[in-house]
Amino acid sequence: MAQFVVQLRFDVSETDRRLEVRPAHREYLASLREAGKLVAAGPFTDGTGALLVYDVADEAELRDILAKxxxxxxxxxxxxxxAEWQTLFPFS
Incomplete structure (x- = not known):
């Protein structure tokens, strides 16, 4: 398994559309968390993006997750x- 960090940058011109889709996005993230694929996730407080940490087999699996x-x-x-990320101090 490998851990990857993904930083998303939100299109501020699409904020209304993003907020409309957000419940489905968060349900999807919850399913990934239950499956052990998502380690941590959350938006930046200024609303410009989000940071997610995944635990997956490889980048191909991650890209498939992102596509869905x-x-x-x-x-x-x-x-x-x-980017693939090397955990120095793991989450507890």
Whole structure:
């Protein structure tokens, strides 16, 4: 397994659309958390984006997960960062 950090940058011109889709997005994230694929996630307090940490087999699995996120077809974000992450101090 590998951990990846994904930073999303929200399209501020699509805030209304993003908020409309957000309940489905959060349900999807909850299912990933239950499946052990999502370690942590949350939006930035200024509303410009979010940070997510995934525990997946590889980048291909992560990209498949991202493709299935309801935010993706709504086209309300761009990926600012997608990088494999080495945990130094794990979450408890």
């Amino acid at each position: 996120d309801p935010y993706t077809p709504a086209d309300v974000y761009e990926i600012a960062t997608l």
